[in-house]
Amino acid sequence: MSRIKEFNLPDLGEGLTEGEILAWLVKVGDVIELNQPIVEVETAKAAVEIPAKWAGQVRSIFHPEGSTVEVGTPIIAIDTDPGAGPIEESTTDTPSAASLAAVEVAPSEGAIEPGLIGGPAPGGRTAVLVGYGPRTTAAKRRPRRADVPSPTPPASSADHGVAVGDKPASIATIPAPQVHDRRNGAGLVLAKPPVRKLARDLGVDLGVVTGSGPLGSITREDVQRAASGSATAAEPLTVAAPTTVAASFGADREQRIPVKGVRKLTAENMSRSAFTAPHVTEFLTVDVTRAMKALDRLRGRREWRDVRVSPLLLVAKAVLLAVRRHPMVNSTWAGDEIVVKDYVNLGIAAATERGLIVPNIKDAGRLSLRELADAMTDLVQTAKAGRTSPAAMSGGTLTITNVGVFGVDTGTPILPPGESAILAFGAVRELPWVHKGKVRPRQVTTLGLSFDHRIIDGELGSKFLRDIGDFLADPEAALLAWT
Template identity: 55%
Template sequence: MPDFKVFPLPDTAEGLVDAEILAWHVKPGDEVAVNQIIVEIETAKAAVELPCPWAGVVTELHARAGETVNVGSPIVTIDVDPGGKAAPETAAPETATTAAPAAAEQNGQNAMLVGYGPKTTTAKRRPRKASVAAPAAAAQAPQAAPEPPALVVPDTPAALLETRGLVPLAKPPVRKLAKDLGIDLRTLTGSGDNGVITREDVERAAAPAPELSTVEPAARERRVPVKGVRKMTARAMVESAFTAPHVTEFLTVDVTPMMELRARLKEHPTLRDVKVTPLTFAAKAVCLAAKRTPDVNATWDGEEIVYKDYVHLGIAAATPRGLVVPKVRDADRMSLRELAEAIDTLTVTARDGKTPPADMLGGTITITNVGVFGVDTGTPIINPGESAILALGAIRDMPWVVDGQIVPRKACQLSLSFDHRVVDGQQGSRFLADVGAILADPAMAITY
């Protein structure tokens, strides 16, 4: 007889609570093979393709594209024995959601995707919405009798005069003007001495009201739910900004020698086919300078500071889904060519939304290249779990004093934000100066 198995949304080993269904690659009636990609989901980190753990026939999709599903909830049912005899209509299909999830929750785990490691933390589920029974009960409850309306006390001179049986104060020419314009003086508040209504008051009252747009503001607005990468980025930035005491320092550097070296490397046989950018030089400079100032590559962990003898360099990348920061693992062990290749691959993968979740974790220090947008500098926010982030500004032609003469040079602004719990001002300043010295004179790299 048919053997129905339900595939729940797995935790892809990054502590997920939910994910959005981006696109289905199968439909009911399709035959599937083991490890065939059946659905693409967007987690809080990136887009992930899920393979099917069984071979069989798709019988039901439990979530539509664009729908957000909690981890452990069923997303697809597979008949792994489609050639068997059909079960009676009254028989309910056996699903993995009746026994497996329950057992998993008892063990403090969630359902896992085949090929991913076990989860060591328990996912938090969203709070349930408030019951609708309470409003209904409130509607049936007797309502108190309305209070009598409060006494309205006139607070304008004209109204006060009217309550005393008097007429508003205005000169005869003003009264005639008001009559000609059809303005009731009792509705006006005089701006003259002792509340006297002036010609300007009447003319202002007679002026046509400014035309308002006939289109409601809501019709010209667009609301987009905050989820996926954008939601994760917002949460992380708020956590960082209000947890780590940020300090930002700035440095303007003459990078003319770096740009000249870059031009020469384009013609070098070993680097001719590689895209060496200013970001590549900045990455190399950060890795070298971190050796002299290891505090910027450390992590605050409660009562301890964790110093790391490796550099997992984060590269902030703007993507259609939002800002992501994939990591170049062991960047400090790479040559200039290897760094250039790794950064190029990393940014292309990030823009395509294909960065593996594991590549988003475990960074030690980050670079954000705001110069690609023509921006000179900024005050970047430190990524949670790190202690420093360097912003690389646009490279521009600027007047510079060289040997007492003002000459045009290629200049760039750097800004470094660091966690003042870990990095003191002297350490942050030395690190930023070291990075600037390497960019200003790449030959400095051989002294490290």
């Protein structure tokens, strides 16, 4: 027994209770050295590599990549003396039964009061002893209360690694979306600071709560009542199932997929944006035949021979030129002021294996068409390889989502938080179209522009969309006229 050593996931950061296995750096059968990196684990504080505690041969790996593991749970078994011949099977492939119970058994979110260590904190984070954890993970502190119910472990230990259907954590435990109350600073609602904090923790917008306290102030009970109501209202948004996961249904013919990582971040961002920014969406259908021909001519040029030229490039160019004519669309609603930006960090929504990410091209307005083409190619390749850095995904000011690649005509995109406009670019189709008085087959696409009505009125939004359309209808003329 002592030959096979099980390594338990340690507390990697002063009081954390769990971590997510990001990547295994070794596989079963590998011979490893002391302190050789074996696994990359992400906690609420950091993504770190764990070095091997013993030299030897990897005997078993207990948790697949992507699984969340409680501190103290065995994650790997190492044969510390592989040269000494075979060993009896009983000690090898499964971790001790007691330790299995800890896997994926997270106390329900509501068990810890908001504001306490281990409880939910602003922005969907988890309060920890030192600072706040990131938004993207759900690592929890050890609960302070002893009365947290402990769910029973999965009955079968044979498929403990991938027992998605057996997980006790259900989608119902997803916290309510975190809505940022932007009116606090303006003093329009009356509420005591602890009540404001409670509202923030529970994701309640104080602006829509009716106060029952003195002078119409909002009380703790008002917030709690509002929280229990809003949680149900928001539910449909948070349970979009990722399409990449193969269906694995339980006996009840329902599949429960833990919400985490990119899916969780997307859900938080979209809920936050959908419930704070009043969106308007407008559509425009454009004959882009000339633009497509222009693209062909561009591809034919010697200096563009090795460049990837797609219709999206022209749409990006159109957006950047139109922003120059209507700077107000490139702005952020900051509560009591509107921040208009002189630079465009152009976001391109990309569907990747890990989910939707929106990296952006910094200061895209200053790039030549050729530089823009290179930047877009680079951005897409980086995203597909899963190497997009956090920096590349932050600071976006205006976004294009190319839903056309999925073969659909248009959509009503939701604004990325902090941005005021997003353009959906639909499929380019050959359709009958009235051209110079006759019905002709023409290349036609539909643009959908969502914008934040707090900043952008219908007139401005329409002009902006019209300009994008004008450019795509006749790029040469638009370039001559505008630049």
